[in-house]
Amino acid sequence: MNRLSDFYRLGAALTDYEIVQLEGTGVGEEYYDVLTSLVSGNILDELFDDYNNLDKTCSGHVPDEQIRSSILANPKLGPVARNIIKLWYLSIWYQLPENWRQKYGIPNQTKNKYQDVQFIVSRNAYIQGLVWQATGSHPMGAKQPGYGTWSAAPGNQPHPVNFQ
Template structure:
């Protein structure tokens, strides 16, 4: 599988895992950074198998079947060193996690400054990261946007 195919697959599976549209993920400006982080921090054989499995799942036709396959084949901690969970956490928090599924403790490392600012957790919480992306003067006077249905 060539690099361009892997990057497209990374974006497509990230969209399914996070619940955000691919265009929303691209809008964060973090796609390349997160793809590079995943590629450089995951064992090559594990990553090859993960991408093969993700491609086979995304080739399925029905959304419910795809979601069920993701839950059963990618989400267990034992599946591909918890790569799917690490991808979710990376998009939401901007951190790289290790030790998921291990009996020891989970560790995380900030990827870079922009990854924290662009974390999806801020969009979900309808908030902004402290010290960045300020909502603007007087925004406190408006009621918050309703949570997506």
């Protein structure tokens, strides 16, 4: 099984966005890169396998409680899952909790592209944060919506135009 597509599947469950929307950001692979550089492979395998198993046993409709009990409440997997949510929503990597790092962390190495400290993944990633869509807005400083659009009532639907 392709781990990148596992990453999208888990991401969709954790964020409530569809896989095509996650792929539509164009920065999923960048996030995956960050994740795989900062969290060891066996933990990610366990995380993705756990979710895939839930998905299989629930035939595609995993109840929230299951995700909570097996992933979010799991001391090893929970912090990683929460970081994945924050990657998708905010495009920021947050340093993993102190106790997690002591137990499971990969020591920071200067030659690595990424370090386990707080950082914005990239310029492109920042403007793809899901939080802006969820807010009904757009990333501040990008994806300009056009002159005067702020006067219209909030909502995503184009305004009906009256013409004969």
